[in-house]
Amino acid sequence: MKELEIFNILTDTEKNAIYGLARGGLLKKGELLFNQGEEGDKVFLIQTGKIMLQKFTKDGTKIVIDILKPGDLICENIIFEEINYPFSGIALENSYICACSKKEMVELIKDPVILEKIFFSMSSKMMEYTERMTNNALKDVQDKVYNTLKQIAGRHGRITNLGLEIDCYLSHEDIGFLVNASRVSVTRSINQLIEMGKLEKNNRHYIVH
Structure with missing residues (x-):
């Protein structure tokens, strides 16, 4: 996880500290990373592969929210909110994913460089989702x-x-x-x-x- 772009400004010592917090694992194509409605207690980072975010509405309609690539954060908003996962994450291909607990991420964002990058990630996604909503209109x-x-x-x-x-x-x-x-x-x-x-x-x- 320490090699991901979001942490590239940090020193080797800071990267090694992050590495000690990461829990990596391989997700096979079609497997769920997390399910809509589950407690939002982890932030995920994609090292390899691609993850599709999908949501089911109350009437059972499926909505694909995004397709994320290596280097992207998933569910970084849970760091600042007490919420359940608002959507599900499913692997479009074999993917290696790193996870940090919410508690650990709260410690990481005390570093202003990481906090700035997380806010940038959230802002970029919001702009892309707004563009997609405009397109779908x-x-x-x-x-x-x-x-x-x-x-x-x-x-x-x-x-x-x-x-x-x-x-x-x-x-x-x-x-x-x-x-x-x-x-x-x-x-x-x-x-x-x-x-x-x-x-x-x-x-x-x-x-x-």
């Missing part, structure tokens, strides 16, 4: 799909000879949850975007132009 599903894939490519993309490729697999159902649209509408929109040259597929990964 659009009526045209094709626009919503393209804007969402473009945003994901910006965070989870790699530059290839073909363009900016999203380096994790997203099913049409996953995209539908992200843009609040049916799988049929998403499939139709993706096919149209491919015909227009705005999207391309390389095996099971999307390339955004």
Whole structure:
């Protein structure tokens, strides 16, 4: 955990202190990291892999909130609030996750550098979620799909000879949850975007132009 970007300004001594607090473990693809409604008592950091945050509403509707990558914090807001986890975290691929208890994180944020980075993480996510909500207010599903894939490519993309490729697999159902649209509408929109040259597929990964 001490090698993650959020701690890169700290000294080796400070990093080693953090390392002593971390509890790492491998999460296999499809496994839950934590479940919606459970007591929020840990903050998680992704070392490898990707975690999808999903929430079920009272009527059973599934909402995909975010897809997080290595270096991202998960549930850092519980440091400042007494809450249960408001969503679930599930591994999109085999992932190595580090965890710190809330009590331990409270001690860590006494360091102003770490506190600043945690606030920056929370602020960045809030901006991204606001942008996604604005995007989902659009009526045209094709626009919503393209804007969402473009945003994901910006965070989870790699530059290839073909363009900016999203380096994790997203099913049409996953995209539908992200843009609040049916799988049929998403499939139709993706096919149209491919015909227009705005999207391309390389095996099971999307390339955004």
